Amino acid sequence: MTGQNTPTSGAGDTAARADLAERAARAGGAVASGFFRRRVAVETKAGKTDVVTRADRDAQRQVIAAVRTEYAEDAVVGEEEDELKEVPETGAAWIIDPVDGTNNFVREIPVWATSVAAVVDGRPVAAANVLPELGDVYTADAEGAYRNGEAVSVSAESDPEAMMVAPTLWWDRNHRDAYAAACRETVERFGDLRRVGSAQATLSMVAAGSLDGAFTNLSANPWDAVAGALLVERAGGTVTDLAGEPWRHDARGLVASNGRAHDQLLAAARAVEDVD
Template identity: 65%
Template sequence: MSDTEVRAVVAERAARAGAAVANERFRDGVDVERKGRDDVVTEADRAAQRTVIAEIRESFPDDAVVGEEEDERKTVPETGAAWVIDPIDGTHNYVRDIRVWCTAVAAVVDGEPVAAAVVAPALGDAYTADADGAYRNGERMTVSGVRDPRRGVVDPTLWWDHDSRDEYARACEAIVEGFGDMRRLGAAQVVLPTVAAGGLEGTISNLRANPWDSVAGVFMVRQAGGKATDLDGNRWRHDSTGLVVSNGHLHDEVLAAARAIEELD
């Protein structure tokens, strides 16, 4: 196998291992700690991250690791190989016994993802992406073919702090005025594969996404035929401001909704 193919295998293996650890503790009375007013963490997050890293280290002991918890680095290096991991994306759902959460792993080389896996064990879904495409439970997936905004469903993803609720309100308003319906799943790395699989036509935020909340899922969307940009319509990167993702057919409309959050022309 090529190096990229090996990374795809390891990404899936590591995501499945981390998700299994988290799932063992799901709905089991896990203690919840606060990292800030609006952010929570559990020992399940930390245990799952350690498991993911251990799986990666077996095959790539010298690669950089970008992870949400503990002392892992928080930025994606522009050169060399790295792994971007979120042990539990959707922790607020997790601690409320809601099934919409996942473990996400992306392999990155020179700042660009080359493979990814998102495993949502409570939902029974495992999403993967490699150089050849994107898959849900082993079946190739593609973005939806919807071209009429009135049939489109869009998710306002990421999370706006309490002092930015006006932006959250504008995001919701732009979606309900411009599209057929709105969903808010509460876990970006579940939302993004759902766009890739055709369940949503887009997702928007004006915020700068943490790499662990975005890199794996954006890669899946692109490999499934979709599009991801920043607020200016430029190709999205791990350090971009704004996250605008669509099935491609409705990208102009989704971008306009994202720009409305900050009342941009």
């Protein structure tokens, strides 16, 4: 998906979608923030660490309501409830994660994001990741990537032994060996490891140069990665799948970097895949 030409949609329409992505993400983030550290009830979905709250559902509804005011016919791909779970290959769609990092959210850790990406014909054109508790808003449009309205770029670090890298997404209880391998590959190949607990926040930090790279061998849900992957690309970084090809929403693996030691990150992700 990233690393390819932007799909055909007029510059004005792309700018409008970028503006709406930010406004919708801000609105959804405000709803979720209203529940933060308020002892909201927690439910589990597929596993003990796959959690959801009323904040997730209410925030997603708010984002959709914002989108529908201007693009009533566009498809919606959302993590919660009965929205689409796959990105349409044709037409316009909005990809929503109302609270990316719900485990952080329910444990009162302020690193979580409300994420909105606009795609046309399966490719992203705009994105916004809002981190309400940190006061940061990351956006991407046709021209670049921004944090709080200021242009950002990936880091210039080229020495792997000085790089800070994040294994990202979540290896569940059936894949503990892969999780351990991801941590081992990181500490053996790079200077330091960070586990942020939100894939969208992680990718936003790669885009802004706070982290030098992030990787997983897993297939990401579109709401966990599309917005962040576009941010990294627009900030001058590299985003690929396990084969080293430009990343798409349906790819196996996700490797995002400043482009200066991408092969090392790819090797780390492939080593985890061998274990998994």
